[in-house]
Amino acid sequence: MNPYNVSTPARPWWKTTQAVLGVLALVALLGAFSFSLGFLMMIAAMVAVWVLPPWRRFVRLGAAFGAFVLLTVGAGLGGQLDSSGTEKTDAKTRDGSGANAEVASSPTASTPPKTADYTGKPLDEAEKLARSAGYTTVHHDAAEENRAIIVRPLWTVCFQKVNTAVNTIDFAAVNTAEPCPEQDGGPLPWPKMPDVVGATYNTAVEDLKQAGIDLARVTLDDVYLDIDAPTAEEAAEDGDEWRVCFQSPVKETKVTSATTVHLDLGKWTDADLAQRCPSAKDTTYKFPANDPAPHPDPDPDPDDDRHNSTTVGGGSTGGDSVGTVHPGSFCSSPGAAGVTEAGTPMVCGSGSDGRNRWHRA
Structure with a gap:
């Protein structure tokens, strides 16, 4: 047998040059769809190049480098090398925000936070709170006076x-003591008397309340010469006995x-x-007997000892008693005696104002 005529046994198909070239083609194809799969196929192709075909060394080196080039070309054609877009998309997917998160992060697309209501607060306090919330503040007179x-x-x-744009x-x-107008720049709605x-x-008190007038601004006085002005508590205690005789200001006047x-x-x-x-x-005197003006005797009798002294204003000369008197009321005869409704002895004498008044004996 001629040894030179012996046929060489056939190589398995996976060790053939065609199989290796097919593996190299898969590197480019898979790299176009997924960079990670293409990278794995490139490693497999390099191993196949060095193990399977009976290629010379420099051919194997060229084939290994070609596998890397094919991965790069395939991944570039498939858009897999756009790492920035891929990473942004992956990051949005990981945090669950997606496209909505990108819109929310935009200052122009975001909804501005609700501004606190500062009405009713002192102006300095409102401005301080607004500035702490990140706002710039300005102010003006709400009334038509533009003060x-x-x-x-x-x-x-x-x-x-609020201007959220700026x-x-x-x-x-x-x-602070003024009422707010119905609208900015309008007249102040002062109550009318x-x-x-x-x-x-x-x-009267109920009418003033209904008109919106603060009772703290109301002062009371009496109309009599011999009666002291009551306090608000005293007038309210006998509120149906006290009547309003005069008022100031007059009806329909604005009470500022x-x-x-x-x-x-x-x-x-x-x-x-x-x-x-x-x-x-x-x-007028509440009690006419307190009037210091002389009152003539309607039926004088010169023989009557009672007329040896003149009765004047609830008092008399000579120290006579004149009956019931009112403490602090005027009297005309120093030394005259009297008693209060409670039976307290009183005497007519000079008061702190220099005029004769009834005081405790």
């Missing part, structure tokens, strides 16, 4: 206007923060003979 605001703690916020709040305020003349004190309401009161019950207001204030 300058100097002492901000003495002003109260009525309205606020993070600015414009406060409209009025003096009702007509309470002739009403009892209790009725600088206005003081005056009520001049008269007092009478069903037992009093005079049950009406005097024609003017400080012209």
Whole structure:
């Protein structure tokens, strides 16, 4: 047998050059769809190049380098090398935000936070809170007068206007003692004085409340020369006996923060003979006996010892007793004696004002 005529056994198909070239082609194909799969196939192709075909060394080196080139070309054609876009997409997918997170992160597309309501607060406090929330503040007079605001703690916020584009709040305020207008720049809605003349004190108080007038601004006085002005508590205690005889200001006058309401009161019950207001204030005595003007005796009798002294204003000369008197009331005869309704002895003498008054004996 001729040894040169012996046929060479066939190589398995996976060791053939065609199989290795097919593996190299898969590197480019898989790299176009997935860089990671293409990379694994490139490693497999390099191993196959060095193990399977009977290639020379420099051919194997060229084939290994070709596998790397094929991976790069395939991945580039498939867009797998756009790592920045891939990483952004993966990051959005990992944190669950996706496209919505990208919109939310945009300052123009985000919804601005709800601004706190500062109305009713002192202007300085409102501005401090707004600035701490990141806003720039400005202010102006909420009334139509357009006054300058100097002492901000003495002003109260009525309205606020927010500009989210530039993070600015414009406060409209009025003096703390003033009511807010119905709209920014409108007139101040001051209450108007009702007509309470002739009403009892209790009725007058209710009318003032309904008109929106603060009772702390109301002062009381009496209309009599011999009666002290009652306090608000004393007038309320006998509120149906005290009547309003005069008022200031007059009906329909605006009661501003600088206005003081005056009520001049008269007092009478069903037992009093005079049950009406005097024609003017400080012209009448509640108790006529306290009038220091002389009163002529309607039936003088010169032989009557009682007329040896003159009775004047609930008092008499000579130390005679004149009956029931009222402490602090005027009297005309120093030394005259009397008693109160409770039976306390009283004497007519000079008071602290230099005029004769009844005081405790």
